[in-house]
Every structure is written in structure tokens, then in C-alpha cells.
Amino acid sequence: MIKIKFLSVGKTKETWIEEGLQEYIKRLSSEASFEFVWFKDEKSLELQILKEKQVILLDPLGKMMNSVEFADFLFREFEREGSRLSLAIGGATGFSDEIKKGRFLLSFSKMTFTHQMSRLILLEQIFRAFEIKKGSPYHK
């Protein structure tokens, strides 16, 4: 079982986003388990990142990949990190330089999204990555 941890600021208030997240968690339940860790502000989030062994940062200046490249990247990370992955979602202005140093920065858009929409988009792309690896028709 792959373990994926999301680190982000602010709990989901919108029930429809929570339902969307639950839908993808359910679809992935036989392959991956998810943990969501909340922080009250960006500062507390950054302090936690410093304590984590390995965290991928979602940052506006990060590397852009298409869904197939993201699937390859994700499964390489699972292999390298013993089926564990932590992802941190930054704010509109991204992370501080200290945090970014030596960590992988990922971006899915030049556009800015709410933290909640970012979580939803990321989770859908993780689900898509599993479907791509299975060769399912979901991707097309």
C-alpha cells in the first residue's frame, strides 16, 4: 500500500471539494492511503517541511509536466522513497528560498488556485497517474 501525505494550510470548507476528494480517495483505496495534515499558516507548514525526510513542493515556479510525465515521476518517487510520498501545497507566492533549496518543485499551472482546488487537482492527477500505469482508458 502506497502512503501519500498532503501538507497544506487551511481545512476544506466547501463540501463539494471534500466530496470530490473523497471520491478519488475511494477509487484509490485498494492501492494508496492518504493522510491530510493541516497547518494554521504558511510559517507552520514550512517548519514541518524542514522536519520531513522528503517533500515535493507545489510551487508556481516549479517544473511543469504532462500527465504521463507526472505518472512516471510519481512512480519513480514511490520506488525511491519506499512507497511513501509527501506533497506540500504552497500559497500564491510560493515557498521561501530556504524551503525550496534542495527540494523538488512541481507546478501544474501558471495560474493561481485556492489551496483546496490545488488539492483536488493534485489528487485527480495522482488517480490519473495510477490509471496511466495500469493502461486504463480513463486517461484518454
Place this chain on the structure above:
Amino acid sequence: MIKIKFLSVGKTKETWIEEGLQEYIKRLSSEASFEFVWFKDEKSLELQILKEKQVILLDPLGKMMNSVEFADFLFREFEREGSRLSLAIGGATGFSDEIKKGRFLLSFSKMTFTHQMSRLILLEQIFRAFEIKKGSPYHK
């Protein structure tokens, strides 16, 4: 009142996506009205695009903008087109060359999303564009 038309393939099956769309439509209801037109397949969508005066195409090979650039672009289009805008959402492989010729191509990500997620992301960015133009704190 600004009129925005979405042209896409396949109705929304997920209730949570429908709720998300309705949330943004409601928040924008004093400024913009939305029309959603559905097509049974990409072919029928492309036939309709040929009949429309002006359509922005959402295509994986389109121009990427950040949210502020998108807001500027959107409001320039409203001005130029008499407060009307049509947006067509293509499939994973994008539109045919005939359709793309002479039309503006927009992309918000290198990643592939379902048509439904694309509609949600696009609507959230349109809402964000209105907030940016108002100078509201939503954007940050």
C-alpha cells in the same frame, strides 16, 4: 451583464462538480450569466465551433497565462466582443488543425483533465479574474 458560453462534450455526471460549478455561477450572478452547451462527441462540437463568430479554444498546446494575465485577456475579450465570450473545451488530444486555424488557443496546464474538471477550473479562474479586476483579497 456579461454572457459566457461553454461548449463541451458530455454532461457532468459527478454531483460534486455540478455543485462546484453552481457555487461559482451563484457568486458571479450579478456580473455574468453562463450558458452550457453540450455535444455528444468532438465532431459535433467542432461543427458548432465553425458556426460561432468567436470562440476561445482550450487546447493542450495553447498559450499559458498566469491568473492576472488571464484576467486582462478576459476583460479585453469582453470589450472587443461586446461582453460576450464563448469557450470550447477540447479532448485530451486537442482540436483538429482546421478548427485551431485563426482561433485563440488557451491552456492552463500541460496536464490532462477530464472535461468536467476543466470546466470547473476554468469557471474558478473566470471568478478569480472578476475578483482580480475588483482588487479583492480573494486572489492572494
